[in-house]
Amino acid sequence: MTLGRHLRASYQGAGTWVARHAQVALASLGRLVRSPLSTLMTVCVIGIALAFPAGLYLVVHHIQQFGSGFSGAPSVSVFLRSEVDAEQRSQLAAELRQAVEVDGVQVLSPEQALQEFRQFSGFGGAFDALEENPLPGVLIVETAASLAAPSRVEAFAEQLRSRAEVELVQVDLQWVRRFHAIMDIAVRAVAVIGVLLGLAVLLIVGNTVRLEIESRHAEIEVSKLVGATDSFVRRPFLYGGFWYGLFGGLIAWVLVTLSLWALAGPVQRLAGLYDSNLAFGTGPLILLKLTLTGALVGWGGSWLAVGRHLDRIEPR
Amino acid sequence: MRRSSSQRCSSADRSTASLSAVIEFEHASKRYPGGREGLIDVSFRIAAGEMAFLTGHSGAGKSTLLRLIALLERCSRGQVRVNGRNLARLPRRLVAAHRREVGMIFQDHRLLHDRTVFDNVALPLVVAGLRHKEVQRRVRAALDKVGLLKKDKALPITLSGGEQQRVGIARAVVSRPPVVLADEPTGNLDPELSLEIMRLFEQFNQVGVTLLIATHDISLISTLRHRVLTLDHTRLAADTGERQRV
Ligand SMILES: Nc1ncnc2c1ncn2[C@@H]1O[C@H](COP(=O)(O)OP(=O)(O)OP(=O)(O)O)[C@@H](O)[C@H]1O
Ligand SMILES: [Mg+2]
Numbered sequence: 001m002t003l004g005r006h007l008r009a010s011y012q013g014a015g016t017w018v019a020r021h022a023q024v025a026l027a028s029l030g031r032l033v034r035s036p037l038s039t040l041m042t043v044c045v046i047g048i049a050l051a052f053p054a055g056l057y058l059v060v061h062h063i064q065q066f067g068s069g070f071s072g073a074p075s076v077s078v079f080l081r082s083e084v085d086a087e088q089r090s091q092l093a094a095e096l097r098q099a100v101e102v103d104g105v106q107v108l109s110p111e112q113a114l115q116e117f118r119q120f121s122g123f124g125g126a127f128d129a130l131e132e133n134p135l136p137g138v139l140i141v142e143t144a145a146s147l148a149a150p151s152r153v154e155a156f157a158e159q160l161r162s163r164a165e166v167e168l169v170q171v172d173l174q175w176v177r178r179f180h181a182i183m184d185i186a187v188r189a190v191a192v193i194g195v196l197l198g199l200a201v202l203l204i205v206g207n208t209v210r211l212e213i214e215s216r217h218a219e220i221e222v223s224k225l226v227g228a229t230d231s232f233v234r235r236p237f238l239y240g241g242f243w244y245g246l247f248g249g250l251i252a253w254v255l256v257t258l259s260l261w262a263l264a265g266p267v268q269r270l271a272g273l274y275d276s277n278l279a280f281g282t283g284p285l286i287l288l289k290l291t292l293t294g295a296l297v298g299w300g301g302s303w304l305a306v307g308r309h310l311d312r313i314e315p316r
Numbered sequence: 317m318r319r320s321s322s323q324r325c326s327s328a329d330r331s332t333a334s335l336s337a338v339i340e341f342e343h344a345s346k347r348y349p350g351g352r353e354g355l356i357d358v359s360f361r362i363a364a365g366e367m368a369f370l371t372g373h374s375g376a377g378k379s380t381l382l383r384l385i386a387l388l389e390r391c392s393r394g395q396v397r398v399n400g401r402n403l404a405r406l407p408r409r410l411v412a413a414h415r416r417e418v419g420m421i422f423q424d425h426r427l428l429h430d431r432t433v434f435d436n437v438a439l440p441l442v443v444a445g446l447r448h449k450e451v452q453r454r455v456r457a458a459l460d461k462v463g464l465l466k467k468d469k470a471l472p473i474t475l476s477g478g479e480q481q482r483v484g485i486a487r488a489v490v491s492r493p494p495v496v497l498a499d500e501p502t503g504n505l506d507p508e509l510s511l512e513i514m515r516l517f518e519q520f521n522q523v524g525v526t527l528l529i530a531t532h533d534i535s536l537i538s539t540l541r542h543r544v545l546t547l548d549h550t551r552l553a554a555d556t557g558e559r560q561r562v
Contacts, residue, residue, distance in 0.1 A: 224415075226440040226443055226487065227443055227444065229443075232412075232443055
């Protein structure tokens with residue numbers, strides 16, 4: 001056989017393979033369409049089961065991004081020793097401005113610090129009794145966004161603490177840490193819910209396919225009697241599961257999109273409070289991911305169901 | 317592809333098998349789960365191109381014997397070989413290919429009642445992955461042979477018992493298997509039609525198909541001069557040996 005002929009033969013072989021699969025896929029789709037009500041119900045249950053973790057994931061994901069936007073650059077208050085004078089202060093400030101970790105430095109002289117303290121603490125009167133200003137100079141350091149992780153901010157603070165001019169460094173990281181810890185839990189929880197509901201979809205598809213196998217028992221058995229391979233018997237059910245999952249994913253996308261749309265108003269208001277914009281969206285990429293996930297899980301579910309029942313149907 | 321895999325399988329066993337024997341039983345026994353004996357210590361050979369009858373009382377083991385050949389059952393002791401292939405050792409992935417080489421006509425028809433006559437007969441071809449055009453052509457030819465070309469769109473329920481039997485026959489021969497097994501193919505037919513069906517089997521036989529036909533119909537067997545294997549209480553009681561071909 002010449003190479004050309006060989007290639008042509010295998011090309012035609014692939015062609016019939018594709019044609020056969022396309023035919024089975026279409027036939028499976030036709031079977032679903034012919035019983036629209038039960039199909040719709042199955043697809044909706046799958047859709048809801050997929051929409052729940054997908055929606056939660058999107059919310060958590062967006063909050064996480066939103067969070068990193070403002071928590072990424074906490075400001076660090078650097079209290080200087082009382083003997084540090086104005087010149088040293090501005091020198092240190094200038095030096096810090098050069099550092100990569102730093103976005104900006106605001107310098108407060110002891111007088112300005114006192115001013116601020118009076119204004120905000122409400123203890124203004126108490127200070128009038130004192131003869132000397134007890135407050136040191138302060139540098140308010142805005143850290144760069146690249147320092148988003150709490151551990152890196154902490155390391156930077158440690159570096160500042162080791163300097164001779166510095167008395168005390170205060171980073172209000174507590175809430176940042178809490179935020180990140182809560183988000184970690186949320187992400188984990190979404191993953192767990194996702195796995196559980198993924199299993200649910202697997203079982204839903206498995207059960208639907210099982211009922212279908214039950215009702216086509218005679219057909220399967222006779223097909224095997226006349227020489228159908230296991231894969232031939234399995235194929236229409238696999239495509240059935242595939243379509244269930246695919247349409248389930250589509251429904252899930254619609255549900256998630258509607259839910260996020262319902263949340264949009266309050267979310268915008270919250271974001272406004274933080275001078276940030278938090279836009280929830282479900283673009284075509286998410287649609288693609290959801291339908292693919294659905295199709296894959298549907299395929300897997302029917303694989304499991306058919307595998308379990310093929311042996312039982314083997315003619316005895 | 318199917319051919320090459322079966323050839324590979326058969327060549328491995330060929331040394332122990334007689335070359336011309338298509339069906340070979342060697343002390344084959346079948347015990348059903350639950351302990352009932354279906355067949356006890358049966359040995360015989362059927363050569364390529366032979367046509368033989370299998371007879372015996374009800375419960376003698378005729379269906380069991382045919383089911384062993386089509387690999388719908390595996391024998392519990394001894395050996396069954398088809399085309400030199402030891403069926404006991406045939407791996408599961410090759411079972412489907414084996415069944416395609418053996419056309420079987422079932423005692424209880426085994427037709428799909430929600431499919432048309434055409435679709436029923438087409439099933440072995442669809443299962444084998446033939447192209448649509450080829451399926452059309454061969455199904456028409458097979459239906460024509462059994463005289464049911466005009467009923468191709470009918471559902472099996474609407475057919476008489478004899479017509480259903482003939483749909484089963486068309487389905488068994490549509491893929492032109494080298495071996496055809498028939499379990500009571502004339503059970504529902506009047507004597508005239510029975511003889512007609514037997515003549516049809518003889519036609520298949522003349523183009524080289526090996527046939528084994530289980531039947532109660534002693535008078536029909538005696539009008540045709542073919543080999544007869546007789547089962548009695550699941551044992552082989554008599555074998556006339558290969559007869560002269562007509
Ligand atoms: N699936 C089965 N499970 C258990 N025993 C079986 C099974 N099939 C057949 N047998 C037993 O095996 C023996 C042979 O049965 P078989 O069906 O082969 O007889 P037969 O010659 O085809 O009878 P008939 O002419 O009535 O069709 C009988 O005793 C029967 O009870
Ligand atoms: Mg029988």
